[in-house]
Amino acid sequence: MLAALNPIAVQLGPFEIHWYGVIIASGVILAVYLAVQEAKRRGISEDDLLNMVLWALPFTLIGARAYYVAFEWPYYSRNPGEIIKIWHGGIAIYGGLIAAVLVFIVYCRRHHLSAWLVFDIAAPTVMIAQAIGRWGNFMNQEAYGAPTTYAYLNSLHLPHWLIQQMFIQGSYRQPTFLYESAWNVVGFILIMTIRHHKGWFKQGEIFLSYLMWYSFGRFFVEGMRTDSLYLFANIRVSQLLSVILFVAAIAIWWYRRYNDPLLKDYLAGSGVTVQQ
Template identity: 30%
Template sequence: MYPILFHLGPLTIHTYGVMLALGVALGAWALAVLARRAGLNQDRVLSLALWTLLAGLAGARLAYLVLEPGPLGPQLKQFFMIWQGGLVFYGGLALAVPVGLWLARRYGLPLLTLLDISAPAMALGQAFGRLGCFFSGDSYGRPWDGPWAVVFSDPHAIAPQGVPLHPTQLYITGALLLIFAFLWWLWPRRRFGGQLILLYGLLHGVARLIIEPLRGDWRGEPLWGWLTPTGLFAALMAAACLAVYLALRRRGGQPPAAGPGRAARRRGATSRSA
């Protein structure tokens, strides 16, 4: 595809970096909108999101370098070159979650509401990140001569050149956009706190499990058949989210927390009807 978008003097603008930045911007927009609707302090939410994002990028990059075959030393020199591609989602999740939980406690933000408004934002941001993978040739699929196979010819692409491949990057991009649309629609209709984040974890894990056997890039030594470490993480995340979701739904769940803005709107509606 187009790993390099253009050159600006000595500066090389990578398409992956542009799409990653676009995903961050759109994810921040979605988060700000939902934070306002939930009555949360937008400045604190966006500050938390920034630090959590940085932790997630660091974890995702480190996991990629650990799983990538070859000596680790030379690869660590490329740690900050995320614009060239090479991020492992579950590595980012492992570092972003504890940082986000600590900041939520420090800022005094309601955890379940914060997680629920983060779910659509993460799905939207990830979708554009995966689109960046497509342009850079990262996370490529297995050889396939089907009707919508893609062939990479750019010498800067990570994917094998001249070989028809499954467009796995587009598969996961489409899945993430559908997840985003569904969660965005569900937000005002949610029944209990944590519902959106649990559905995000479940749907994302299932999508990864479906697409994982079609990928041709290296994601660690297979544990069993096609099941790689990232595939196992997806399965565990989906199973855990499903179990917690069913348990909360069976018990009636905890009603969504009403932030100050939401509570004020409710009081206004009550006074007008009185």
Template identity: 40%
Template sequence: MDTLLLLDPVAFSIGPLTVHWYGLILGAAALVGLLLVIQEGKRYAIPQEVFMDMVLLGVPSAIIGARIYYVAFKWDDYKDNFWDVFKIWNGGIAIYGALIGAIICAVIFFRRKGYNFWRMADICAPGLIVGQMIGRWGNFVNQEAYGGPVEESFLRNNLHLPDFIVNQMNVNGVFHHPAFLYESLWSLVGLGILLVLRRQKFLRAGELFMSYFIWYSIGRFFIEALRTDSLGFQAPAWVASVVNGMWSPMTAMGFEQGYLDPAYGNVRISQLLAIAIIIVAVLFIVVRRVTGRADVRYSDPIVSTKVPSEPSDDMPQTGAPGTGAGKDSKEDKTTSTLAREEQRQAEDKKE
């Protein structure tokens, strides 16, 4: 076996200040995601400050949500040591909790800015998944969020992983599934799908955001069962049987589930939540299509109700109240609206 070289979780120190790779990687993940969102926002003339402010508020909200989610399902470990709840540097956050916190913040923030949440969430979806793709490498450096034990030969010969990953998956002399890598690669494929999907004419408002949740949750359902640090839930035996049955294709491919402490339950919470999210997301898309509520396309303009639009120099000015110019302008808008609706109906027939 090659000489074991583990990565130092500390990137550098300046006096008493210690900077960890985990923090740098998460910062890079947030920055790359933000740049991707800003670039797409330019197509809709959305000021980049809107997204920058969203990140400044969303990141703390995500951290708080992630911690509350984790502590809620492990309350027995904290109820007698309440101050440990705030010691987030000791670990203990959950990504679904982070998403819940960030979404709540986004709903409030975008509403105050006058933007439709679903339109803005669609723009942010690729940024979210690229952030998760990069952020998982923080778990790699910290040797956390890994899967169950495997043979070294599985990592080298079956997965053909480079030495630096194989060595880092050696935790206290035992090699483990690189669950971080599985999820990072799954997110990379998902990013490509979202980037292609958002340029399709059939895509309606909110559907790219739902597609992100569907793709991520499918991967999370199968990858979560490999991990040994999952939050558990004591569910009826039939629920555990259904979940295990759905995961059985992984067993056929030679994978085994990681250890789940019976003291915490018989089903992984993230797997149950992944199933629920997939169902809700699919229903969201179908119901809105069937009821006709999905009438706004992803490609349609995005306008804030709080920012008055200014007429450009090359657009005709409307006349003062009481003159014919104002009336003509209204008629032109009506004609334009009808033309857009006829074009949309024609496109729908082509689809």
């Protein structure tokens, strides 16, 4: 049996760079690059987009940590010194997304930009960043599911090194990180393929499509995980939030379509020409 993959990418004395951080950073860099290219086509300047990202990054990290700590408060109330020790694990994607959305809204209002358009530009790139980021969980042997068998994992035609990495705490585990990553890759390809079809999307609807796609898949994947945050005895926080986001996205889409005849097409962008 092969040993688990080393989660440390580089070690220089006491200084360590973990694969988790490398992978997350790679996803963010790709997302920003793709978003900048699309922003220019839609009349949003590169400077504005990069400023939003720079403002959002620290708040995203704080939001992701605060979300996790809030729903694990019985532990952290007894161990307050652990709250800031993010390197011990414990961040939540939904918390980070909520924080980033709030930062983007504030920035857009102050700089007279359409938040809906900016969200549309960012949404599919966030999805691919999430898909890549899940491989950081893989390197850390976290975000996994219930015990399973080698035969089952092999039946999925997974490479041997991946199967062996899923041998955790004495048994093979469901690779829920992989299920969510694959779901996000499919969603990214789908949205990127259809978003430039003329007349298909009003501004805001690509973002709402992202919310529907991600929350739908996350609901089922979350139900398979063994490390979920719980609101009550049998209610997983991320599943409940997924249902809320999915229903809200459909409702907002319908409400905007039928109550605002002046909605601009996504392809119309901001109406401002940006130098390439």
